[in-house]
Amino acid sequence: AQSVSQHNHHVILSEAASLELGCNYSYGGTVNLFWYVQYPGQHLQLLLKYFSGDPLVKGIKGFEAEFIKSKFSFNLRKPSVQWSDTAEYFCAVNDAEKSSGDKLTFGTGTRLAVRP
Amino acid sequence: NAGVTQTPKFQVLKTGQSMTLQCAQDMNHEYMSWYRQDPGMGLRLIHYSVGAGITDQGEVPNGYNVSRSTTEDFPLRLLSAAPSQTSVYFCASSYGANLEQFFGPGTRLTVL
Numbered sequence: 001a002q003s004v005s006q007h008n009h010h011v012i013l014s015e016a017a018s019l020e021l022g023c024n025y026s027y028g029g030t031v032n033l034f035w036y037v038q039y040p041g042q043h044l045q046l047l048l049k050y051f052s053g054d055p056l057v058k059g060i061k062g063f064e065a066e067f068i069k070s071k072f073s074f075n076l077r078k079p080s081v082q083w084s085d086t087a088e089y090f091c092a093v094n095d096a097e098k099s100s101g102d103k104l105t106f107g108t109g110t111r112l113a114v115r116p
Numbered sequence: 117n118a119g120v121t122q123t124p125k126f127q128v129l130k131t132g133q134s135m136t137l138q139c140a141q142d143m144n145h146e147y148m149s150w151y152r153q154d155p156g157m158g159l160r161l162i163h164y165s166v167g168a169g170i171t172d173q174g175e176v177p178n179g180y181n182v183s184r185s186t187t188e189d190f191p192l193r194l195l196s197a198a199p200s201q202t203s204v205y206f207c208a209s210s211y212g213a214n215l216e217q218f219f220g221p222g223t224r225l226t227v228l
Contacts, residue, residue, distance in 0.1 A: 009156070034216070043206065044159075044219040090158060103174065104149075104217060106158040 002027040006107035021076040023091030030096040033074040120220035139207030148190040152203040
């Protein structure tokens with residue numbers, strides 16, 4: 001079974017600072033990778049996803065993530081954060097080779113607070 | 117499209133009571149899932165369904181039942197509520213296996 005680790009539980013940044021949130025997964029097979037964001041009081045929304053191809057994935061709102069297979073990592077980055085990026089960020093993985101089921105395994109989340 | 121809808125938004129139960137959390141989607145998605153979100157634990161899968169009439173257990177299924185009689189609806193039933201089931205519950209759906217999931221707004225449940 002897969003597992004996902006997000007080592008940064010809380011991150012506080014000032015506006016315009018650069019962001020990198022770590023995500024590591026443990027699974028030896030082919031995976032699909034996702035980053036979801038949950039703004040305060042709202043439901044989860046997809047930021048970006050990786051299925052195959054270019055390991056550098058660009059998502060909405062200026063976010064990007066890089067899949068490094070050798071490191072089992074899928075870190076989320078943004079060059080310059082805004083106050084509106086204050087949210088909780090979840091990394092998730094599932095098995096790309098399974099033909100049935102749609103089980104996502106989530107990390108525990110990273111709560112980001114951006115100071116104006 | 118309304119997307120994924122959940123009712124109620126908030127619910128308070130007493131220990132031992134039963135209730136059903138409703139989830140519906142209008143995107144003709146085959147795959148639907150229920151998660152619970154607890155502080156510091158991320159989202160954990162309770163049950164999921166790959167199509168009408170087919171359900172399976174996730175990571176934390178105990179105390180919950182599901183059924184999928186139609187493509188659109190995927191209700192989650194708490195048989196006898198316990199304080200440990202206090203959580204925020206999210207329903208999600210997707211087009212197919214291993215694809216992006218769309219989440220509903222959540223139900224915040226408190227069990228006293």
